Every structure is written in structure tokens, then in C-alpha cells.
Amino acid sequence: MKRSAIGAVGIGIVALIAAARLAAMPAPGLILGGTGETSLQHEQAALKAARIQSEQARERSERLEQQASAARDEADQARRRAAAMAARIQQAEADIQAAQARIAIIARMQRAQAARLAAKQEPVVRLTAALQMMARRPLALALVQPGSVSDAVHMRAVLGQILPVIQDRTAGLRAELERSRALRETAEQAAGSLAQSQADLRDRQLALQTLETRKRLAAKDYRSNASLESDRALALGERARDIVDLMDRLQAAGDLRDELAALPGPLLRPARPDLTAAPAPTLRRQSGGPPPYRLPVMGQLVTGMGELSESGVRSRGLTIVTQAGALAVAPTAGRVVFAGPYRGYGQIMILDHGGGWTTLITGLLRLSASVGDNVRQGDPLGSAGPGRPSITIELRRNGRPVDIVPLVGLG
Structure with a gap:
């Protein structure tokens, strides 16, 4: 009875520790290298900036696409569609930067998680080792020793008092284990988002090459001089x-x-000199504020x-x-x-x-x-x-x- 009770407790704790160690190990290919050289604040700022850039690029692409649809001239339409695709490419680039920043943040959190799991595992490991030593004691030796029956009753009472302590100590380990699993799932989602953004970028780059070719062909006066x-x-x-x-x-x-270019051109002789209007004023470029x-x-x-x-x-x-x-x-x-x-x-x-x-x-x-x-x-x-x-x-x-x-x- 004593042997089976101790063995059951030890096996349960060992299983919990093994699960914690497995959860603390990051999946291969999910975490980008080099994240240790930056601070968490820097990575969070990079994530925020990338998301803002992505949203701004998306808005630009939608606006340019609307302008392209409204354009009458074929060359102007091709040009605006190329600009809209360029904005979509920059949106994908910003999405990639956001995914990389997110992965860097998750990697940092996983490293901190692994350190906390190691700290919580240490006392539980020592307790497990002591229980396993007690469980390895031969049952026959316990029966021939004086007071073995009373010792078994006493051990059962001791185990009844130890089990709540073990449960309290392993509760924090179980909570960290759940958080580690959640981080692992988040890392997988971030890696999937990065792969999707990279695929979108490749597709849009190919589309831009096609649009640029059409733009050059549509320009009638393309590069005459x-x-x-x-x-x-x-x-x-x-x-x-x-x-x-x-x-x-x-x-x-x-x-x-x-x-x-601002100089007035030659004036043609009007067919009706009496109806000649005053010459239009010469437009000169004004040096105002900075351009948008x-x-x-x-x-x-x-x-x-x-x-x-x-x-x-x-x-x-x-x-x-x-x-x-x-x-x-x-x-x-x-x-x-x-x-x-x-x-x-x-x-x-x-x-x-x-x-x-x-x-x-x-x-x-x-x-x-x-x-x-x-x-x-x-x-x-x-x-x-x-x-x-x-x-x-x-x-x-x-x-x-x-x-x-x-x-x-x-x-």
C-alpha cells in the first residue's frame, strides 16, 4: 500500500515535469534568431510601427485603385494600377516586418517562460527523488522489520499530509505549463502569418512586373528624348x-x-485682329512650402x-x-x-x-x-x-x- 501510493505520486510528478520540459522547448523553425540584441520596448515599437505602415499602405492602394478605375486614358490607368500594386507590395513588406517583430516578442516571452519553469521544477524534482527512493525500498524487508505495520500506517498518514503540499507546489507548475502551450500556439500562428505575407509579396511583385510592362507599352510618347x-x-x-x-x-x-519652358512661344497672327484677347499671364513656379x-x-x-x-x-x-x-x-x-x-x-x-x-x-x-x-x-x-x-x-x-x-x- 505504501509502495503503490508513493509510486503513484512519483509517477504523476515525473509526468508533469516531462510535460513542462516539452512545453518549454520551442518548436524548430518558429523563432527567428538574433532577438536577444534588442529590448522588448524596441520590439513592441517595431510591431506598432509596422502595423501602422501596413494600414497606411492598404489605404493608399485602395485609393489608387479607385483612381485607376476612374481614369479614361489607358496610359494613366496603367500607371495608377502600377502605383496601387506598389502600395500593396509595401503593405506586404510591412506585414512581414510586423510578423517578424511579433515572433521576436514571442521568442523573448518563451525564454522567460523557460526560466520560470526551471525555477518551479527544481523543488518538485527534489521531492520526486525522495519519494522514488522510498518507493524502491523492498516490501519483504519492511515486513520483517519491527514495527513495520505501524510504520505503514504512519506513512499513509504522512502521505495524506504531503499530498496537499505537493498539489500546491505543482499548481503553479501546471499554470506555467498552460501558458507555455498558449505561447507555442501563438508562435505557430505568427509563423503562419509570416509565411502568408511572404507568399503575398512574391505574388504582388510578379503582378507589378506585368503592370510595369503594360505601362511602358501604353505610353505613346515613351522616352522620345x-x-x-x-x-x-x-x-x-x-x-x-x-x-x-x-x-x-x-x-x-x-x-x-x-x-x-516658361518663356512665351511665338504669337500667331490672329484671323480677326479686332477680336484679339489680351495675352494670358505667364505662369511662374512659386517656391512655396514643402511638397506632400x-x-x-x-x-x-x-x-x-x-x-x-x-x-x-x-x-x-x-x-x-x-x-x-x-x-x-x-x-x-x-x-x-x-x-x-x-x-x-x-x-x-x-x-x-x-x-x-x-x-x-x-x-x-x-x-x-x-x-x-x-x-x-x-x-x-x-x-x-x-x-x-x-x-x-x-x-x-x-x-x-x-x-x-x-x-x-x-x-
Whole structure:
């Protein structure tokens, strides 16, 4: 009787400990590596920011899709549908970042859970070992020893007092075990969400390639003088001392082009001179406030304007770490005045927004817009490289750097 009672208690505790150890082990492939280098607050902030970016991208895609449906011109419709698909791609990229942040948070919680389970298991393990030693005592030896019957009665009474204590000690272990199982299920859901977002991203990237092809075919006047303008931009790039000098030269060339375009054309002789109306006033570009602006890529801000880099160079813009192959879009409407590789900056793009405003985007791997293209806000410009690429954005007005943070609501 004593032996069976002790054995039953020991087996129950051993089973509970084994289940706890199994629950504390994360399933392979569910947890991303490298989560120990960030704080919980950082991961929670990244999750919140990614969800906001995803919602904003979804709203943009719906708005652009409505505009595309209302467009009459085939080229304009193709262009707006490409911009809408670009927004859906950035929504998928933000969803991936949200899933990764969620997985990092769950991984941190699982590590803390495993530590709590280990702390609660230790006293229960010692108690189990003592009960197992008592259960291994030979029954025949107990019968021939003096007082063995009274000892058995006494042991039963002791077990009756110990069992409530064991139940109290294992209750906390059972609660932690249930929480660990819930965390495991949440980790599986997060991994499934990540896989779905990655599949959506691949599908939308293929769809964008098709839409960009249609957009080029639908443009009747596609790049009639692009070769000449591109050659001029490359020549300016070769003569420029550095990237700042390049932007200044391109802005000067753009200002000259705007002034020439604003000149009145030749006046035709009217058929009825007596009915000639007064000439329309010449429209001149007004240099007002900053254009409506947004960040060209989805990701995490790692360097702000004015911060010093490891090499001691002060930043003139924002640097964002993004996903491999992330899509870059136009931060606001403008004209592409430079597109190509430049002296250690990777593939770069410079946009002229008029009124002295220009944008520089560096660190791209592939460009989908060319010199001379007029782009709207949200039009695809190119994509980032593999790994965890860094994209830098600089906004200038009349050659002076402008802080982007207040314009995009990050302040």
C-alpha cells in the first residue's frame, strides 16, 4: 500500500515535469534568431510601427485603385494600377516586418517562460527523488522489520499530509505549463502569418512586373528624348566633385529648363485682329512650402538627420533598414533627373520636385524609372538589395538639407 501510493505520486510528478520540459522547448523553425540584441520596448515599437505602415499602405492602394478605375486614358490607368500594386507590395513588406517583430516578442516571452519553469521544477524534482527512493525500498524487508505495520500506517498518514503540499507546489507548475502551450500556439500562428505575407509579396511583385510592362507599352510618347537627357545627366555626374555637387548641378540644369519652358512661344497672327484677347499671364513656379512627402521604403529608421556615422560624417538625411528586395517608391511627385550608379552609393536616383526641392535616394540595387520620367507620389522607382539593405533619403531645398522627419510624421 505504501509502495503503490508513493509510486503513484512519483509517477504523476515525473509526468508533469516531462510535460513542462516539452512545453518549454520551442518548436524548430518558429523563432527567428538574433532577438536577444534588442529590448522588448524596441520590439513592441517595431510591431506598432509596422502595423501602422501596413494600414497606411492598404489605404493608399485602395485609393489608387479607385483612381485607376476612374481614369479614361489607358496610359494613366496603367500607371495608377502600377502605383496601387506598389502600395500593396509595401503593405506586404510591412506585414512581414510586423510578423517578424511579433515572433521576436514571442521568442523573448518563451525564454522567460523557460526560466520560470526551471525555477518551479527544481523543488518538485527534489521531492520526486525522495519519494522514488522510498518507493524502491523492498516490501519483504519492511515486513520483517519491527514495527513495520505501524510504520505503514504512519506513512499513509504522512502521505495524506504531503499530498496537499505537493498539489500546491505543482499548481503553479501546471499554470506555467498552460501558458507555455498558449505561447507555442501563438508562435505557430505568427509563423503562419509570416509565411502568408511572404507568399503575398512574391505574388504582388510578379503582378507589378506585368503592370510595369503594360505601362511602358501604353505610353505613346515613351522616352522620345530620353537617351539625350540621360547622356547629359551622366556627363554631369562625371564632372561633379561629389554627390552634393551633382545635386547642385542637376538643380541648376533643372532651373534653366524651367525658365526656358516658361518663356512665351511665338504669337500667331490672329484671323480677326479686332477680336484679339489680351495675352494670358505667364505662369511662374512659386517656391512655396514643402511638397506632400512620404518615406520611399518600409523599414526601421536607424540614422536621423545630423547624426554622426562611424566614419565621423554627419548625416544629411534619413537612413532606413528595410527588407531584402524592398520596393522603393517616389516620396512625392517629381521628375527623374539622375538614375544610375554613383561612386560607392550603389544605384541612386535624384528627383526634381520643382521650386528648388530635390530628393536623393541612395543604396538601391535595381532602378525601374529612368531619366526624364515624370513620377507621381507612390510610383515605383526601384528596389533594394539582399540581406538587410540600408536606404538613405535626402531632401534639399535650394541646395540646403531639409529635415524629413516632420514632413512624414515621425517627430
